[in-house]
Amino acid sequence: MNLYKFGKRVVSIALFPVYRVKVLGKENIPKEGPVIICSNHISNLDPPVVGMTCPRDIYFMAKEELFSKPILRALMVRINAFPIKRGMKDRNALRKGLEVLSESNVLGLFPEGTRSKTGEVKEGLAGAGFFAVRSNAQIVPCAIIGPYQVFRQLKVVYGKPIDMDEFRANKSSAKEVTDTIMEEIKKLVENHR
Structure with a gap:
């Protein structure tokens, strides 16, 4: 078993019962091919929570400081x-x-860039739109609906892939695409609170 799968198992055992994690819409994640999962960001626990609830392995961007020490970098x-x-x-x-x-x-992104202290979905940065228009990946919006409080239910909701054909055909700007992605995430949050 590789470290990713081992970590996923350990995180699942630790977090699922503590936060009573409920996952909806896993069937919306394509089983193969390139996928970008775009989620809101409310806690440092968001990456492991998205990682453990997604049936496929996810590659995440992480702040450069986490790679400064050789052992941590290797991990x-x-x-x-x-x-x-x-x-x-x-x-x-x-x-x-x-x-x-x-x-x-699968590439996992938190388009807001930093955590939302209020839990409300904030404006996204253009990076998510850049990857969406520069690749042929399917874009899956994801909403993490908290709060992260012990024995209170945490929901992770995966929406249907966003149709990118029109955006790619019209050569839409990265910011315009990100705005659309964030609107879809907001809808998931509002519909599943």
């Missing part, structure tokens, strides 16, 4: 994470994300 790489420099355009991270998708993998 991050083995759990499918790759570094991104925050607050600037990071061409290496963009290239790596497109490479992940070109190999028919």
